Structure formats: structure tokens, C-alpha cells
Amino acid sequence: MTTSNTQNQMDLRHQAKERVAQQGLPMTTIDTDPQKLLLELQVHQIELSMQNEELRRTQENLEASKVIYFELYNLAPVGYCTLSETGRILQANQTAATLLGVAPQDLIEHPIRSFILKEEQDTFHCHTQELFATGELHSCDLRMVKADGTTFWVHLRSIGALDAEGKRLCRTAFIDITERKRAEEALREQKEFFHLIAENLSDFIAVLDVEGRRLYNSPSYEQFFGAPEDLRNTDSFAEIHSDDREYVRQVFYxxxxxxxxxxxxxxxxxxxxxxxxxxxxxxxIKDKDGRVVRIVVVSHDITERKRLQEQVRQMAFHDVLTMLPNRRLFCDRLSQAIAASSRSNLFGALMFLDLDNFKVLNDTYGHDVGDLLLIEVADRLKRCVREMDTVARLGGDEFVVMLSQLDLENAESSAQAGTIAEKLRVALEQPFLLAVTDAANVQTTIEHRCTSSIGVTLFDQHEASPASALKRADLAMYLAKTAGGNQVRFFDAGDECGK
Incomplete structure (x- = not known):
């Protein structure tokens, strides 16, 4: 070791001792070995150097984190502001400045209320009051105003905080929800439009889930089932007629x-x-994946339409006065009876009836009274035959009766037909009591006796046509009438030659 190094060590030792003495430490705590002391100093020096390096790296990381923080803070799609208790902007990110249409530095110390629409000031006041009163996170929707006067909707979320001096702050985040509000408004208008239509339609509109439970019913359902609210979540098949329910259910699924x-x-x-x-x-209605999630059913009451259709059908195939089948329907039924006879080999019978003194009643009391008689004749004829048989009015005072499915034998069938024909003749020769009301609204009862002439013919599977059967029965009726009336006459093959 050189003299210079030794001197330095001694000087260092002396300085160390002085520092120790200044600190009031006992001198015995310092090792007097120069080599050891130098080693310790070198170790401490290295430790300090390492600590300084660690501190430098920490500071660099901190600076890098600050850069990242400020980049994220400024580039976030959400506007961030720190507000004083009085509502001054203390800090704002780039997004907030962009949303408000000003430079970030121009926002500092600017009152946030100047960017709140006048009509929304009370909403914002309540928002901040609740925030500072509870210290909890609060949110609200309100309209703000850009620097150029443009208004836009934001969703505001704020929470209270304290600064380093203990003063209350408000940290606020807000996002532009103008498009969402427009979509909500459009949806609301669509709903109102739908409800306006649904509530004013006479049709019945129901929205059902995939199990057929009611989710919505238009007010028109009230005329059927009471208040529409009572139907929600109920089974839409419950009120369907039991004979139709399974069919409707199958169509629904x-x-x-x-x-x-x-x-x-x-x-x-x-x-x-x-x-x-x-x-x-x-x-x-399908979801985004194309799955059916709702069924919209539009229904309307066709009861009246059905009634009118039936009325038209009745007019087309029935006599308007007596409501008996008319000639068209009767011929159709006679054709069916002839076809059925070919399958069963059973005879049928056809009777042609004509009233003997109907013209006298019409001439004496008028057609209205004659109509009353025809209605009563129709009722008496229907009461004399089976449900499977047919009574029809061909026109005027001419009626026909068709008996089907009599017997396999001609003689037995003739006997059965003769019994029914005689029953009809007797029923019609009984007096008719007809209640007539005159122009003065005075009601009187007219008694009239009206007999009938009845022609009968049988038909079976060999029948040529309905027209030929009617012709034979008509001829037999004509012979009964020319013989004095009020009698039954069966068709005989020789009658055609005689006529």
C-alpha cells in the first residue's frame, strides 16, 4: 500500500470518526481496521449505486405509466371530467373536449353547467346533490350543449372523491347516447303507432309465445272476454270450441x-x-338467429258473414216462405236417394201433393192469408214424416215428399208409402185456423178447410232420373185430383198410356 493510499484511508477514517462523534455514537462501534472500514465503505457505495439505479428505473416506469395513463385517459371513448364542488371543471380528457366542441385547455375552470341544456339544469342539480349527499355512484340521462349550440344526449355517471386537501370533488364520466335516444324514440313512435292501430281496429290482435300463451291482446278482445289485461299469460286455446281446439292447436304448432x-x-x-x-x-316474429319467438295472430269475427252466407245458401236452395227445400235442392237430394238405393237395394217413394181448394182462399182473403196457409201446410207435412225424409215446395201450392230407405220388396215398400201418404192426407184435411191482422191492427181468425190430392210412385236403383220419378208422381197426383181430390193415387204403368 502506498503512502498516499494510507493517508487517504486515514483521512477517511478521521472524517468518519468526526461524523460518528457528531452523531454522539460511542467510538467503540466503529471498526478501527482500515482495510475493513474501506471494504464496508465500498459495499455501501455499491448499495447506494444499486439503490440509485433501482430508483431511476422506478422513475422511468412511473413516467412510462403516466404516459400510458394519459394516453388511455385522453383516447378513451368516454368523456372524463373532474369537477369542483361548485361545478368548475378541474380536469378533462380529450374525448370530453371533443364531445363539448372545445379545446381541452379551454375547459379548465369552466363551469360544467354552461354545457348543460337549460331544461336539464334541474336534473343535473339533483344528480350532484344526491351524489354529494350519499357519496355513492349516481347516473342519469340528460341533454348537453356543444360550444356551437348543438344539443346531444349523454349518459352521465358520477362519484364523489376528496382531493389532497380534503376538498370534495366530483369525478364524472359521460358518453354520447344521442343515437340510442333516437332509436328509442323511433321505437316508442312505432309502439304508439302499433297501439293506435290495434286499439282502433275491429279485428282482434294477439301476440302469443311459442306455447300459445297470450302476451298481448288488443282492446277489441274486451267485447268477448272482458279487460285485455285479464288475458295475459293465459292459454289462447282455452276459449276455442272443443270441436275445433285440436285442429287450431295443430295449425299453431x-x-x-x-x-x-x-x-x-x-x-x-x-x-x-x-x-x-x-x-x-x-x-x-323471429330472433336474430332466425328462431320463431312470437306468433302474431290477427282474427276477425265472421259470425255475421257466416249468417249472411247461410242466408244466401238458404235462398238458393230453400223456399223463402216455408223454408222447405226448393226444387233445386230437392232434385239433388232425390239424385242422392236414388244413388243410395242402388247401394242398399231398398226402395224409396216420391209423393206429389197439390192443395184442392187453395185458389178459393187466395181469391177471398188475398195472398197474405194464402201464404199463412202454405206455412201451416209445410209444418203439418214435416210432422208426418221421418227426419231422414224430405219435404219440399216446388212452387205455388205444390209440395213433394220423398221417403227413402223403405224396404227390399216392392209390395212392402208400397204399403209403407201408402200409410205415410194417408197420414199426410188426413193431416191436411183438418181445419186450418189462420190468424189475420187487418190494416187497423185488428186480429181475426179465419177457418179454412183445404184437402189435398196426392200422387205416389216408388223408385229404386233402376230409376232413370229424378225427372222421370217426378213426372210419374205428378201424373198420379193429376189423376187423384181429376177423380175428385182428397185422395191418394199410386202411379200405374197404364196411367201414362191412358193419359
Whole structure:
């Protein structure tokens, strides 16, 4: 060791001792070995160097974190502001400045209320009051104003905090929800439009889940089932007529399965026991994956339409006065009876009836009274035959009666037909009591005796046509009338030659 190094060590030792003495430490705590002391100093020096290096790296990481933080803070899609208790902006990120249409530095110390629409000031005031009162996270929707006067909707979320001096702060985040609000408004308008249509339509609109439970019913259902609210989550098949229920259920599930609606007719069974005819058409609502999630059913009451259709049908195939089958329907039934006879080999019988003194009643009292007689004649004839038989009016005072499914034998069938024909003749020769009301609204009763001439013929599987059977029965009736009337006459093959 050189003299210079030794001197340095001694100087270092002396300085160390002085520092120790200044600190009031006992001198015995310092090792007097120069080599050892130097080693310790070198170790401490290295430790300090390492600590300084660690501190430098920590500071660099901190600076890097600050850079990342500020980048994330400024580039976040959400506007961030720190507000004083009085509402001044203490800090704001780039997004907040962009949303408000000003430079970030121009926001500092600016009152946030200047960016709140006047109509929303009370909403914001309540928001901050609740925030500072509870210290909890609060949120609200309100409209803000950009620097250029443009308004936009934001969703505001704020939480209370304290600064280093213990002063209350408000940390606020907000995002632009203008498009969402527009979509909500459009949806609201669509809903109002739908409800306006649904509430003013006479049709019945129901929205069902895939199990057929009601989710919505238009107010028009009230006329059937009471308040629409009472129907929610109820089974839509419950009120369907028991004879139609399974059919409707099958159509519904087929619609769910295929996504294709069908137009069907069915009957509703009302609580009072009455029945309404309905026509419905279903359509589907699908989710984003294409699965059927709702069924919309539009129905309307076709009871009146059905009634009118039946009325038209009755007018086409029935006599308007007596409601008996007319010539057209009777000939159709006679054709069916002839076809049935060919399968069963059973005879049928056809009777042609003509009233003997009907013209006298018409001439004396008028056609209105004659109509009353014809109605009563129709009722008496229907009471004399079986339900499977047919009574029809061909026109005027001419009626026909068809007996089907009599017997396999001609003689027995003739006997059965003769018995029924005689029953008809006797029923019609009984006096008719006809109640007539005159122009003065005075009601009187007219007694009239009206006999009949009845021609009878049998038919079987060999019958040529309905027209030929009618011709034979008509001829037999003509012979009965020319013989004095009020009698039954069976057709005989020789009658045609005689005529």
C-alpha cells in the first residue's frame, strides 16, 4: 500500500470518526481496521449505486405509466371530467373536449353547467346533490350543449372523491347516447303507432309465445272476454270450441315449426254458451338467429258473414216462405236417394201433393192469408214424416215428399208409402185456423178447410232420373185430383198410356 493510499484511508477514517462523534455514537462501534472500514465503505457505495439505479428505473416506469395513463385517459371513448364542488371543471380528457366542441385547455375552470341544456339544469342539480349527499355512484340521462349550440344526449355517471386537501370533488364520466335516444324514440313512435292501430281496429290482435300463451291482446278482445289485461299469460286455446281446439292447436304448432302462417276458420265458445265464428291468420316474429319467438295472430269475427252466407245458401236452395227445400235442392237430394238405393237395394217413394181448394182462399182473403196457409201446410207435412225424409215446395201450392230407405220388396215398400201418404192426407184435411191482422191492427181468425190430392210412385236403383220419378208422381197426383181430390193415387204403368 502506498503512502498516499494510507493517508487517504486515514483521512477517511478521521472524517468518519468526526461524523460518528457528531452523531454522539460511542467510538467503540466503529471498526478501527482500515482495510475493513474501506471494504464496508465500498459495499455501501455499491448499495447506494444499486439503490440509485433501482430508483431511476422506478422513475422511468412511473413516467412510462403516466404516459400510458394519459394516453388511455385522453383516447378513451368516454368523456372524463373532474369537477369542483361548485361545478368548475378541474380536469378533462380529450374525448370530453371533443364531445363539448372545445379545446381541452379551454375547459379548465369552466363551469360544467354552461354545457348543460337549460331544461336539464334541474336534473343535473339533483344528480350532484344526491351524489354529494350519499357519496355513492349516481347516473342519469340528460341533454348537453356543444360550444356551437348543438344539443346531444349523454349518459352521465358520477362519484364523489376528496382531493389532497380534503376538498370534495366530483369525478364524472359521460358518453354520447344521442343515437340510442333516437332509436328509442323511433321505437316508442312505432309502439304508439302499433297501439293506435290495434286499439282502433275491429279485428282482434294477439301476440302469443311459442306455447300459445297470450302476451298481448288488443282492446277489441274486451267485447268477448272482458279487460285485455285479464288475458295475459293465459292459454289462447282455452276459449276455442272443443270441436275445433285440436285442429287450431295443430295449425299453431305447424306455424311455429315452419315459420309459415295459415288462414283458418274456427269457433269461439263464449262464457254465456254462445258460439262465434272466427277467421284468423298467423305470422311469426323471429330472433336474430332466425328462431320463431312470437306468433302474431290477427282474427276477425265472421259470425255475421257466416249468417249472411247461410242466408244466401238458404235462398238458393230453400223456399223463402216455408223454408222447405226448393226444387233445386230437392232434385239433388232425390239424385242422392236414388244413388243410395242402388247401394242398399231398398226402395224409396216420391209423393206429389197439390192443395184442392187453395185458389178459393187466395181469391177471398188475398195472398197474405194464402201464404199463412202454405206455412201451416209445410209444418203439418214435416210432422208426418221421418227426419231422414224430405219435404219440399216446388212452387205455388205444390209440395213433394220423398221417403227413402223403405224396404227390399216392392209390395212392402208400397204399403209403407201408402200409410205415410194417408197420414199426410188426413193431416191436411183438418181445419186450418189462420190468424189475420187487418190494416187497423185488428186480429181475426179465419177457418179454412183445404184437402189435398196426392200422387205416389216408388223408385229404386233402376230409376232413370229424378225427372222421370217426378213426372210419374205428378201424373198420379193429376189423376187423384181429376177423380175428385182428397185422395191418394199410386202411379200405374197404364196411367201414362191412358193419359
Amino acid at each position: 305447424e306455424t311455429v315449426r315452419t315459420g309459415q302462417g295459415q288462414r283458418i276458420e274456427f269457433r269461439f265458445q263464449m262464457a254465456d254458451g254462445s258460439v262465434r265464428d272466427m277467421e284468423s291468420h298467423g305470422s311469426v
